[in-house]
Amino acid sequence: MLLKTILxxxxxxxxxxxxxxxxxxxxxxxxxxxGLQSLYALGARKFALISIPPIGCMPFELLLSKRRxxxxxxxxxxxEARNFNVELLAxxxxxxxxxxxxxxxxxxxxxxxxxxxxxxxxxGIASL
Numbered sequence: 001m002l003l004k005t006i007l008x009x010x011x012x013x014x015x016x017x018x019x020x021x022x023x024x025x026x027x028x029x030x031x032x033x034x035g036l037q038s039l040y041a042l043g044a045r046k047f048a049l050i051s052i053p054p055i056g057c058m059p060f061e062l063l064l065s066k067r068r069x070x071x072x073x074x075x076x077x078x079x080e081a082r083n084f085n086v087e088l089l090a091x092x093x094x095x096x097x098x099x100x101x102x103x104x105x106x107x108x109x110x111x112x113x114x115x116x117x118x119x120x121x122x123x124g125i126a127s128l
Contacts, residue, residue, distance in 0.1 A: 025084040029091050036095060036104075045102040049092050051085040053113040054078045073117070085110050 036047055055061060056077030065074045085108070092106040116123045 025080065025087050028084055029087040032088065033091055033095070040099055040102060047095070047102065047104045048107055049088055049104060050107045051088060051110045052081040053109050054117065055081050057114070057117050078114075081110060 032049075036049075039047070054073060056074035061074050061077055089106050089108075092104045095102070096104045116125070120126070
């Protein structure tokens, strides 16, 4: 039981992030759906589906894109993250309707992270 509680959510999150970065968001969400249904078949009943943050604002991506202004995010990467997140939210709603005895929660970290990046003083951050 401890294995299901601790290890499987970690595996699912890792799969989600790796998959979504390498293929289209439609196919990524399909893989996530299959993974969650497999976990459900193993007895899992509580799921937290966490959105992808604005990856295009991460220092590594800014370095790779060789931006002249390091304070601007890579917009096409962030758009892919937003596309994935929209589909992940729809998947959350669909899975909750399908598996009534389970709990599916969507956690939107993209908007909070982007808000902190664009308005750092709101969060007590002097500057980025």
